[in-house]
Amino acid sequence: MSAVFNFTFVPWFRSVAPYIHMHRGKTFVVAVAGEAIAAGKLPHIVQDLALIQSMGVKVVLVHGFRPQVNEQLKAKGHEARYSHGMRITDEVALDCAQEAAGQLRYEIEAAFSMGLPNTPMAGATVRVISGNFITARPVGVLDGVDFRHSGLVRKVDVAGIRRTLDHGAMVLLSPFGFSPTGEAFNLTMEEVATSVAVALQADKLVFLTEVPGIRMRATEAESEDNPIDTELPLAAAEQLLAQLPNPQQPTDTAFYLQHCVKACKAGVERSHIIPFSVDGALLLEVYVHDGIGTMVIDEKLEELREATADDVGGILQLIEPFERDGTLVKRDRTEIERDVGNYSIIEHDGVIFACAALYPYPEAKTGEMAALTVSPQSQGQGDGEKILKRVEQRARAMGLDSIFVLTTRTMHWFLKRGFVQVEPDWLPDARKRKYNWDRKSMVFVKKLS
Incomplete structure (x- = not known):
């Protein structure tokens, strides 16, 4: 075979x-x-x-x-x-x-x-x-x-x-x-x-x-x-x-x-x-x-909502191929189970087709959108924009002024949606300490009006 x-x-x-x-x-x-x-x-x-x-x-x-x-x-x-x-x-x-x-x-x-x-x-x-x-x-x-x-x-x-x-x-x-x-x-x-x-x-x-x-x-x-x-x-x-x-x-x-x-x-x-x-x-x-x-x-049938503990397996299945090819940073099950409340998902007919997490940094009035993922089966249908809008809504509800992302491959997608590139030094101190200088991720910020 x-x-x-x-x-x-x-x-x-x-x-x-x-x-x-x-x-x-x-x-x-x-x-x-x-x-x-x-x-x-x-x-x-x-x-x-x-x-x-x-x-x-x-x-x-x-x-x-x-x-x-x-x-x-x-x-x-x-x-x-x-x-x-x-x-x-x-x-x-x-x-x-x-x-x-x-x-x-x-x-x-x-x-x-x-x-x-x-x-x-x-x-x-x-x-x-x-x-x-x-x-x-x-x-x-x-x-x-x-x-x-x-x-x-x-x-x-x-x-x-x-x-x-x-x-x-x-x-x-x-x-x-x-x-x-x-x-x-x-x-x-x-x-x-x-x-x-x-x-x-x-x-x-x-x-x-x-x-x-x-x-x-x-x-x-x-x-x-x-x-x-x-x-x-x-x-x-x-x-x-x-x-x-x-x-x-x-x-x-x-x-x-x-x-x-x-x-x-x-x-x-x-x-x-x-x-x-x-x-x-x-x-x-x-x-x-x-x-x-x-x-x-x-x-x-499509439902945009916040994730629960029951969604951990579906999130892992969705992001794993993108972690494998280097598009996303590797996250283990324990980390996702701990942070599952940070995730927003799009579920269709019992299957998760998109997700993203929001990690707030209140002292800097900003938050990181991480693990933004859309299944290849539904790419091009607007699921990425829907998840982005949901994360923006959650960030505003927390009183944040902006959201930022770190990426090595999808910079054009973010630029088209109002993000601007900044230097890694812009990052909040708590996030800067965890920045992987070897990966050389680019940082993009979007202000929330």
């Missing part, structure tokens, strides 16, 4: 570990569009879901079948009919939906049963259980349109699903529901997934779809250059929805977004829209900081 592989794999695996710990025991509802299966993505999606489950996540999988039903209808010479963004399910369409659901259930269960050597499924045992977990009611007649056998979710068998998940099985749901009289109704994958996520109070609702994510401004939705918003607060998502027309097609911006908003408003903290065209999209969204698609959240 090459040294280069070791060098890249070990740091990557360590960076993923906090997310593995964080998601263990959580419940995810994953909705896979029928288009993903039609595009041949099922084997890789199944492998990723099996891997996620093996790391302690409870998974409810809801599959769509829109293109599969349309294919069955076309084979029978019957036209697919839609209204209000829903299928009008007549007798022929109902038969086609039942055939498509049965075939897809067979394919999905077969995919989870594979265990070929040298594949991610080798040695995996994934029990997949489906059943009549959804009670449905008819859509009825809307604006003069009779939707026939199309339905809406009336009730979710929460106890039954939880029992199945607690026994280590994955729950598989088709977009079908049954009335108390035994009548079958064709549902939408999106509504089933949302209703189940809300009923379970799932930790995540994930739509694996044909769209890459959400662009913040509806007026720019057609622009290929407009970046995807990886994190969309619920209020902003609601505002965007209010500007959009009622969705009719899955590629319409509001089609999946409306369900993400509904779920978040009902207590599901995070809802995701991710593209099935990207191999490993599920893993990238769940185990990488910025993800691959759009996450709608009911509150800002």
